[in-house]
Amino acid sequence: MLEIEDLNSIKEAVVKLNGLKVVTSNRVGKKYGFRENKGLLSVFTCREMEVIVGNIQEGRDFSLETDIYFFELQAKRTVSLHFHSKKGFLIVHDVTEEKKLNEAKLDFITSVSHELFTPLSASKMNVYLLKDLEKDPEKLQILEKIERSLDRMETVIRQSKFLAMVQLGLYDFKMEQVKVKEILDKVLEDLREKIDSRKINVKLSVSVDMLETDRFVFYTILKNLLSNAVKYSYPESEVEIFVSREKLTVKDQGIGIKEEEKERIFERFYRGSEALKMAPGSGLGLSIVKHLCEMMGYKIEFRSQWLLGSEFIVWFR
Numbered sequence: 341m342l343e344i345e346d347l348n349s350i351k352e353a354v355v356k357l358n359g360l361k362v363v364t365s366n367r368v369g370k371k372y373g374f375r376e377n378k379g380l381l382s383v384f385t386c387r388e389m390e391v392i393v394g395n396i397q398e399g400r401d402f403s404l405e406t407d408i409y410f411f412e413l414q415a416k417r418t419v420s421l422h423f424h425s426k427k428g429f430l431i432v433h434d435v436t437e438e439k440k441l442n443e444a445k446l447d448f449i450t451s452v453s454h455e456l457f458t459p460l461s462a463s464k465m466n467v468y469l470l471k472d473l474e475k476d477p478e479k480l481q482i483l484e485k486i487e488r489s490l491d492r493m494e495t496v497i498r499q500s501k502f503l504a505m506v507q508l509g510l511y512d513f514k515m516e517q518v519k520v521k522e523i524l525d526k527v528l529e530d531l532r533e534k535i536d537s538r539k540i541n542v543k544l545s546v547s548v549d550m551l552e553t554d555r556f557v558f559y560t561i562l563k564n565l566l567s568n569a570v571k572y573s574y575p576e577s578e579v580e581i582f583v584s585r586e587k588l589t590v591k592d593q594g595i596g597i598k599e600e601e602k603e604r605i606f607e608r609f610y611r612g613s614e615a616l617k618m619a620p621g622s623g624l625g626l627s628i629v630k631h632l633c634e635m636m637g638y639k640i641e642f643r644s645q646w647l648l649g650s651e652f653i654v655w656f657r
């Protein structure tokens with residue numbers, strides 16, 4: 341059987357409780373003041389004390405993140421608390437440093453993207469004005485190229501910021517019952533131009549009306565997978581989307597992925613050698629999809645044959 345002393349080397353405090361009394365704790369637990377026979381109320385205090393005490397007394401499992409004042413440390417720490425009623429274990433994970441670091445990183449990302457957006461908007465506005473004044477078709481073509489590059493820069497900045505937030509765990513997802521058809525329609529509408537310009541035939545096979553998920557996450561995953569299927573397909577080919585309670589599948593008959601490129605496609609900014617020639621992109625799409633899947637506890641798999649096609653599957657559970 342696992343003894344609490346076996347847990348002396350881990351960074352979380354593990355406390356064995358009997359009601360509200362400490363039976364024993366590991367080394368980190370003792371550092372926070374969880375000593376034998378002490379009542380929890382004399383170890384720490386916080387705003388959620390009533391909820392914590394209520395749950396422990398009534399034997400309900402809970403997890404929460406909060407700021408706690410530890411009497412022994414005479415200091416406030418940000419911790420995530422988990423209570424396992426069956427074993428009577430309270431696990432205290434100190435996330436103070438992690439939180440500070442994440443805040444600093446987010447602050448940096450937000451400032452950088454803000455500082456980039458301002459001159460970018462100004463440049464876009466000026467290109468727009470120049471285009472209005474310019475009559476020479478050659479110069480107009482150059483201005484349109486500049487405009488496209490600026491649009492791509494904007495996408496990269498926006499996507500990098502979103503990806504960083506997801507990676508830092510700062511995107512607050514909200515689970516709700518989502519109408520699958522609504523999301524599908526929105527994604528198809530957003531990609532309509534791409535789909536029509538390549539004359540792609542999108543086939544839908546949906547066996548579920550509602551899914552419990554985060555609306556924006558589901559939309560982003562589907563949009564990125566479908567965008568790839570369309571971008572890397574031959575004109576007039578077929579793309580199939582299947583949605584069921586268990587999984588989402590996007591299957592195409594496109595260029596496929598070379599064996600030697602398969603292990604890199606989820607990397608940030610990675611773009612396949614043929615993909616580069618076929619369509620514009622930032623190489624962030626699949627990286628975002630991967631991190632969103634990790635956050636939601638989904639599993640993503642793909643099968644692909646070079647020159648024949650690819651299939652991406654997201655398992656919801």
Ligand SMILES: Nc1ncnc2c1ncn2[C@@H]1O[C@H](COP(=O)(O)OP(=O)(O)OP(=O)(O)O)[C@@H](O)[C@H]1O
Nearest residue numbers: 568569572596605611612615621622623624625626
């Ligand atoms: N359905 C697909 N068929 C063929 N290759 C694919 C497919 N999906 C992804 N890839 C390969 O994986 C690479 C990474 O995909 P990812 O979506 O991350 O970036 P991207 O599509 O190039 O750019 P964007 O950031 O605009 O999505 C692509 O450049 C391409 O080489």
Ligand SMILES: [Mg+2]
Nearest residue numbers: 568621625626
């Ligand atoms: Mg993509």
